[in-house]
Every structure is written in C-alpha cells, then in structure tokens.
Amino acid sequence: MERQHNSVVRTPLNSVVVQRRSKSKSYRQSYRSCLGAASRLGLTPALTARRLNTSRRAPKSHNITDKVDPEQLTLLLKTEWKLSYVTPLYQFRHTQLKSYSRQLSAFIAAEKQQGLAVDAEGSQSSFRVSFSVVQGMTETADDAETVLIQIHSKPMFAKQDDPQKLVWSGWLACINGNPDYLSSLSKDFICLPLFGSSGPEVLTTLVKSWFQQMFDCCFGPLEISHTSLQWLVALWTNCHTESNIQHLRMIWTLPVTPPLQITYTVDAQDAWELWSSVRKDPEEESEGGEEVEEGGSIDLKEVMRFMQGLKNHFYRHFRLDLSAGSLQQVSTALGSAKYSGRIKISNSRYMITTLTLLTECALLKMPI
Structure with a gap:
C-alpha cells in the first residue's frame, strides 16, 4: 500500500389508478394525492425508513454490450457525469420522444433569443436536441427505460458543411428501483429518479427548467455520501x-x-x-435453511x-x-x-451494480 499526502422503450404502467385533478398543482400536492393517507402524513409506503439498504447483492457481471447501442454505451462510459435527483415525471411517455426533441429545441432557441443559452465556447448558431431510449439498461419490469438526451450545435461562424458537434448530454435512469415505491405511484407518473449531465451548466439549467415546466417535477443536487x-x-x-x-x-x-x-x-x-x-x-x-443466490x-x-x-x-x-x-x-x-456528486463509470460489466446504488441514493434524496 502506498501513501500520498496532498495539502492540496418502456413506460411502466402501475396498478394504482388515480386521476390527478389539475396539472397546475405543485409536485408535492399531486404526488401526495396519489399515495393516500400515508402520504398525507408526510410518508410514502416504501420510504418510511429513509436510509440506504444495509445489505445488497454482490456485484454480478452484466454483458450489456449485446443489448445497448455501442455509440450510446461509449458516451455513457467515457464521460464524467454530474448527478442530480429528479422527482417522478407527470405524463412523461417514452413514445413521445421525437416530440420532446422538437419542443426542447424550440425552448432553448427561445431562451437563446433572450441571451440565456450561450455555449461555453462562444455563441452558437442553432441547437439540435435528440431524445432516445437506451435499450437494455433496465433490470426489473418496474424500471422505466433509460432516456438519453443529446444537444448538438456548431459555432456561429462555422462553414455551412461543417458538422454539428455534441455540446451537452444527459440521461435519466431507474435501475433496480424500489418495487414497493414504484408500484405505489399513480400510472400518470413515471419514475426516472437519477439524472446525469455533462456540458455547460447553462444548458443543464435550461434542460431542467424545461422538464420542470413540462412534467411538473423537481430537480435537486445528488451528493454521493x-x-x-x-x-x-x-x-x-x-x-x-x-x-x-x-x-x-x-x-x-x-x-x-x-x-x-x-x-x-x-x-x-x-x-x-x-x-x-x-x-x-x-x-x-x-443459516436457517435459506437458499443463497450465486455470489x-x-x-x-x-x-x-x-x-x-x-x-x-x-x-x-x-x-x-x-x-x-x-x-x-x-x-x-x-x-x-x-x-460532490460526480461519477465516471469505466467498465460496462459493472455499470448496473453502480447505477443500482445511485438509483437508491436518488430515491432516498427526493423530498416526500
């Protein structure tokens, strides 16, 4: 041992069906209204004990390279991500990703006209947003499919035939989410509690703002304790x-x-x-005759x-x-x-193990 000193595409449908009265209601009001008396007391059935699990399965190798698109996997592995938690999304649908791409592009363009959307490397001529599903990144039937968001652009004075470059990327995921918690949500809510972003902070802020307006959700910082x-x-x-x-x-x-x-x-x-x-x-x-799973x-x-x-x-x-x-x-x-909430995953075989822990952290950090 050595020492250094430095001074230096699936949108799950749940069994609980509750009609939300008004989209204008705040997240906490609408969310609690879906969960009955326990929520009105400030508790949810699955999160009454708000602490990390004291036991978890030993890491198991997952060969996700056969299931996940190679380009998407390369991006997920080579990037350091800044983590946030996000509360359940109201009426988010994986079947509407093309529409969301157009709407977020228009939102950023409108904000850019007000001088708010400026890339770290200088003013950009236009922004193109793409939403896509990351197939193969779920572990249970209750997990919603991971969603990847990419924003491409090119400098204001770039040549016409110059390709756009990736200036921002982010994703929302739920890997091995608490089944009791997920099943307690109304079918109108989709839970993708773990949000990772990479790129200029101003674009991260705009993406979060659009999500909050569109899906009545809330974001918050996710430190890794x-x-x-x-x-x-x-x-x-x-x-x-x-x-x-x-x-x-x-x-x-x-x-x-x-x-x-x-x-x-x-x-x-x-x-x-x-x-x-x-x-x-x-x-x-x-002990006790219980069967022990492999690992x-x-x-x-x-x-x-x-x-x-x-x-x-x-x-x-x-x-x-x-x-x-x-x-x-x-x-x-x-x-x-x-x-500080930054994560870089360098090996795809144990990505699921890492994201499972981070999903648990995000669920526990969410306000009830």
Whole structure:
C-alpha cells in the first residue's frame, strides 16, 4: 500500500389508478394525492425508513454490450457525469420522444433569443436536441427505460458543411428501483429518479427548467455520501477477480487547520486479500435453511470491517486516524466517484451494480 499526502422503450404502467385533478398543482400536492393517507402524513409506503439498504447483492457481471447501442454505451462510459435527483415525471411517455426533441429545441432557441443559452465556447448558431431510449439498461419490469438526451450545435461562424458537434448530454435512469415505491405511484407518473449531465451548466439549467415546466417535477443536487462511497469501495473491490481493479485510490479530508487532504492508494491484490478476510462464510449466509443466490450478498458490517482494516493499516504506518475525517473520492479501473456528486463509470460489466446504488441514493434524496 502506498501513501500520498496532498495539502492540496418502456413506460411502466402501475396498478394504482388515480386521476390527478389539475396539472397546475405543485409536485408535492399531486404526488401526495396519489399515495393516500400515508402520504398525507408526510410518508410514502416504501420510504418510511429513509436510509440506504444495509445489505445488497454482490456485484454480478452484466454483458450489456449485446443489448445497448455501442455509440450510446461509449458516451455513457467515457464521460464524467454530474448527478442530480429528479422527482417522478407527470405524463412523461417514452413514445413521445421525437416530440420532446422538437419542443426542447424550440425552448432553448427561445431562451437563446433572450441571451440565456450561450455555449461555453462562444455563441452558437442553432441547437439540435435528440431524445432516445437506451435499450437494455433496465433490470426489473418496474424500471422505466433509460432516456438519453443529446444537444448538438456548431459555432456561429462555422462553414455551412461543417458538422454539428455534441455540446451537452444527459440521461435519466431507474435501475433496480424500489418495487414497493414504484408500484405505489399513480400510472400518470413515471419514475426516472437519477439524472446525469455533462456540458455547460447553462444548458443543464435550461434542460431542467424545461422538464420542470413540462412534467411538473423537481430537480435537486445528488451528493454521493460518505457511506455510499464506502459501499462503492467494497462493491468495486469485490469485482477484482473478474475485472482487475488495478488500484484502489481514496481521497480523505481531515478536519484540521488548514484542512488536510490525503490520497491513499492500495495495491489491488492487497485490497482483495483484505476484503476476502472480512467476507462472511457462505454457510453463515445460508443459516436457517435459506437458499443463497450465486455470489451471495454483502452487508454493511462487512463494508465497515473492510474500511476499518484499511484505516487501521494507514494508522499503523502514519499515525493518522482516517476515522476522524471523511471520504471524498474513490477510484478504481471500474470507475470513480466523488462526494460532490460526480461519477465516471469505466467498465460496462459493472455499470448496473453502480447505477443500482445511485438509483437508491436518488430515491432516498427526493423530498416526500
């Protein structure tokens, strides 16, 4: 282990049918009206305990390259995304994506005339928006298909035959969403709680504004919490034997004056051996005669033991207790994640595992 110190196309239909009275009603009013008495008390049936799962399935390799369009997959993998959560969309339909493309293009053009839509590299002559379904990115029948949004343009003084270039991209997804929560929604609402964006912030703002006006939804920032980052450390390390993680790099911040940032890099094999030593015996998982699925499950106690082992090793060598600080970033060859809500997924085989955790985070962050 080494150390660095830095001072530096499916729209699911649910069984609950409730007629919404008026589209002008706020999200909270309309959303709660769909969920009955529990919602009127400020609770939803599926989210009464608002915390991350304490146990989840061990990562399983998914060969999504056979199902997902190669161009879409390349974009999803090569880009660092800024995450947000988004509340359920009212009357969003996957069958209307061409219409949404035209409407969002017109909306951006109208805002551009007011001087609001300006690309980071200079004024653009026009914007072309495209919505598309990312086939093969759902895990359950309740998950709505992932939607990819791309905005192309070219500089104001570009030649007529110059191709437009991609200036902004984003997506909305629901991967392994909580089934109780999803089934509690009215059929008029589609849940795509995880939103990723890449490109000029002004275009991100315009896209969110259009969605809010069109689908009566709300967006909010989605940080990747200290606990969620620790889950990613364990989940990605668990994949090492099938997909070499190459390294485990963590950035910690200690609350001293001035703040101390520590980069802690662990050899992949060392991380794997430590992880293997804290994993439960499969026979323990099957206590009570319950059948254990292939790969087993991972519980929070194992994650905490693994993290404590990493912190103990660091303390023995450098006499610094990382428990006093907070985990800000984690990266392996499978991807990187930051507390600020930025994620980059570098390996398609475990994209579903990562997006499942992030979908759970987004659902828990949404206001009820």
